[in-house]
Amino acid sequence: xxxxxxxxxxxxxxxxxxxxxxxxxxxxxxxxxxxxxxxxxxxxxxxxxxxxxxxxxxxxxxxxxxxxxxxxxxxxxxxxxxxxxxxxxxxxxxxxxxxxxxxxxxxxxxxxxxxxxxxxxxxxxxxxxxxxxxxxxxxxxxxxxxxxxxxxxxxxxxxxxxxxxxxxxxxxxxxxxxxxxxxxxxxxxxxxxxxxxxxxxxxxxxxxxxxxxxxxxxxxxxxxxxxxxxxxxxxxxxxxxxxxxxxxxxxxxxxxxxxxxxxxxxxxxxxxxxxxxxxxxxxxxxxxxxxxxxxxxxxxxxxxxxxxxxxxxxxxxxxxx
Numbered sequence: 301x302x303x304x305x306x307x308x309x310x311x312x313x314x315x316x317x318x319x320x321x322x323x324x325x326x327x328x329x330x331x332x333x334x335x336x337x338x339x340x341x342x343x344x345x346x347x348x349x350x351x352x353x354x355x356x357x358x359x360x361x362x363x364x365x366x367x368x369x370x371x372x373x374x375x376x377x378x379x380x381x382x383x384x385x386x387x388x389x390x391x392x393x394x395x396x397x398x399x400x401x402x403x404x405x406x407x408x409x410x411x412x413x414x415x416x417x418x419x420x421x422x423x424x425x426x427x428x429x430x431x432x433x434x435x436x437x438x439x440x441x442x443x444x445x446x447x448x449x450x451x452x453x454x455x456x457x458x459x460x461x462x463x464x465x466x467x468x469x470x471x472x473x474x475x476x477x478x479x480x481x482x483x484x485x486x487x488x489x490x491x492x493x494x495x496x497x498x499x500x501x502x503x504x505x506x507x508x509x510x511x512x513x514x515x516x517x518x519x520x521x522x523x524x525x526x527x528x529x530x531x532x533x534x535x536x537x538x539x540x541x542x543x544x545x546x547x548x549x550x551x552x553x554x555x556x557x558x559x560x561x562x563x564x565x566x567x568x569x570x571x572x573x574x575x576x577x578x579x580x581x582x583x584x585x586x587x588x589x590x591x592x593x594x595x596x597x598x599x600x601x602x603x604x605x606x607x608x609x610x611x612x613x614x615x616x617x618x619x620x621x
Contacts, residue, residue: 302349303582306463312351324353329373330396338371339391341384342403347375350587368610379422382412385510386423392518399609400521403527406544409503425506432509432617504550511554524561526600529550529569531580538569561607566598
């Protein structure tokens with residue numbers, strides 16, 4: 301069980317499957333499946349530790365389309381848009397998806413740049429004079445420090461670290477060597493760090509590269525990019541003055557230019573909240589709560605219908621192996 305909040309108010313039951321992903325089912329590779337596949341790639345929103353895995357966007361969508369598609373989720377906490385490109389290569393190699401959905405949140409943009417978030421275990425994009433360039437992922441084994449291993453054996457330490465959010469002070473004491481993680485306290489609602497806003501030109505170049513590369517490498521998959529709504533602005537009724545909607549618009553324009561399907565959760569989330577006043581995230585954590593996952597799944601399902609991928613026997617046939 302994964303918990304957040306001082307009193308562990310939000311709880312989610314997780315299960316690691318046969319392929320190493322948080323999922324309520326095991327996955328079959330492309331040579332063993334009988335149905336076409338919808339694969340959803342993302343970060344912690346798709347990993348979905350904050351809710352019972354059966355209540356995640358992936359599991360809910362699977363129930364909606366179960367007679368037509370298999371639905372697999374590939375979520376990795378901390379991943380960025382650049383890492384989604386790397387993950388899509390893995391998904392394409394082993395699972396040959398017919399529909400590939402990339403779920404995007406606002407901090408995926410700046411963290412794709414190696415100048416901002418240069419993790420040795422995530423792909424990044426370096427902007428050079430000759431254009432965007434993928435970072436080289438070194439073939440090294442990532443090992444935790446001895447103090448980290450000992451500390452995380454303690455439930456009390458994990459409570460201090462995660463639930464009481466003492467992690468910033470503990471980082472200063474040397475329990476983890478991850479400077480970028482310490483900046484999370486400077487983030488506003490999971491968006492860009494304020495000092496990174498000036499990188500918009502580099503961000504656009506990186507996103508262009510990622511979209512074109514992903515389209516080029518997945519010619520047999522229907523590619524869909526879906527971006528989260530600025531939910532904090534929605535709760536404050538400040539949507540029309542949002543400082544992050546430029547990222548939604550940037551992604552929409554690039555998807556239109558490159559003939560890639562696009563879904564923006566902003567309008568449906570805004571209209572839903574205006575009507576029901578039910579939050580899509582808890583008071584202790586900004587990730588989607590059960591309502592967020594449920595409604596994101598509903599919006600995705602309606603768009604799959606709109607894109608003519610569901611119903612009336614209109615299925616994408618299994619790809620040639």
